[in-house]
Amino acid sequence: xxxxxxxxxxxxxxxxxxxxxxxxxxxxxxxxxxxxxxxxxxxxxxxxxxxxxxxxxxxxxxxxxxxxxxxxxxxxxxxxxxxxxxxxxxxxxxxxxxxxxxxxxxxxxxxxxxxxxxxxxxxxxxxxxxxxxxxxxxxxxxxxxxxxxxxxxxxxxxxxxxxxxxxxxxxxxxxxxx
Amino acid sequence: xxxxxxxxxxxxxxxxxxxxxxxxxxxxxxxxxxxxxxxxxxxxxxxxxxxxxxxxxxxxxxxxxxxxxxxxxxxxxxxxxxxxxxxxxxxxxxxxxxxxxxxxxxxxxxxxxxxxxxx
Numbered sequence: 001x002x003x004x005x006x007x008x009x010x011x012x013x014x015x016x017x018x019x020x021x022x023x024x025x026x027x028x029x030x031x032x033x034x035x036x037x038x039x040x041x042x043x044x045x046x047x048x049x050x051x052x053x054x055x056x057x058x059x060x061x062x063x064x065x066x067x068x069x070x071x072x073x074x075x076x077x078x079x080x081x082x083x084x085x086x087x088x089x090x091x092x093x094x095x096x097x098x099x100x101x102x103x104x105x106x107x108x109x110x111x112x113x114x115x116x117x118x119x120x121x122x123x124x125x126x127x128x129x130x131x132x133x134x135x136x137x138x139x140x141x142x143x144x145x146x147x148x149x150x151x152x153x154x155x156x157x158x159x160x161x162x163x164x165x166x167x168x169x170x171x172x173x174x175x176x177x178x
Numbered sequence: 179x180x181x182x183x184x185x186x187x188x189x190x191x192x193x194x195x196x197x198x199x200x201x202x203x204x205x206x207x208x209x210x211x212x213x214x215x216x217x218x219x220x221x222x223x224x225x226x227x228x229x230x231x232x233x234x235x236x237x238x239x240x241x242x243x244x245x246x247x248x249x250x251x252x253x254x255x256x257x258x259x260x261x262x263x264x265x266x267x268x269x270x271x272x273x274x275x276x277x278x279x280x281x282x283x284x285x286x287x288x289x290x291x292x293x294x295x296x297x
Contacts, residue, residue, distance in 0.1 A: 020220065039235045043239075048246070058267055059235070059263070073281070089218060093219040096218065101208050108207055116199045120246055120247060128256060156268035156272050163275040
């Protein structure tokens with residue numbers, strides 16, 4: 001378990017740094033899917049295999065493909081120098097992010113959870129599904145959250161279509177000048 | 179079966195033992211920090227979206243680690259993580275649509291050049 005943890009940690013953090021630091025946007029997207037795969041491995045280690053399957057399906061599959069489509073539509077061939085992809089706040093941003101990461105790690109490390117033991121999660125997919133539908137005791141709020149999430153996904157799909165639609169007449173609000 | 183010295187036995191036990199809760203939390207915090215760094219310093223709007231996804235994944239990892247380790251959590255953090263994934267998918271769809279609209283009108287996705295709302 002510790003070996004798997006170390007491997008997944010290295011994969012996640014190195015891929016995350018690759019997202020930030022790689023000069024090609026496509027390489028960033030592929031590094032991002034590597035991070036998502038490592039997170040899916042962590043979910044398996046944490047007794048949530050169904051969530052790992054969701055992670056692989058939605059993130060590694062759908063989100064990466066959508067982002068690659070976005071890259072395909074929006075990128076022009078450009079000079080790949082660090083000065084062109086990273087703004088002037090490089091070191092200040094590194095300072096702030098490192099400080100925040102160190103602070104969060106410190107707080108989470110010194111805090112003690114005396115009753116924390118591994119293996120309390122819903123190991124069975126059936127129990128997980130009952131939690132998600134709000135059937136099992138203690139998870140009644142998920143009835144509401146499930147409905148709200150479905151409405152949100154519908155609204156997001158409609159909004160994505162409306163926002164990215166190409167208007168034939170040329171809209172003032174969108175400023176299409178071609 | 180050869181005799182294994184106790185130090186090697188302890189080392190092997192440590193290798194197969196489940197990692198404690200704090201390790202997962204620290205990995206989640208570091209992922210969050212790396213994502214925040216990328217969202218602060220990159221110019222490309224699509225890469226900024228990727229870094230936001232990294233931050234969301236760090237938080238998801240923290241949530242699932244707590245759900246697995248805390249006995250009173252009842253494992254509900256996994257269900258919350260599913261909702262977070264759904265909302266992140268909606269966010270990426272709308273966000274990329276906005277990026278496409280901006281690119282169509284301005285021919286760029288560089289967030290330093292999209293400054294028409296600057297006060």
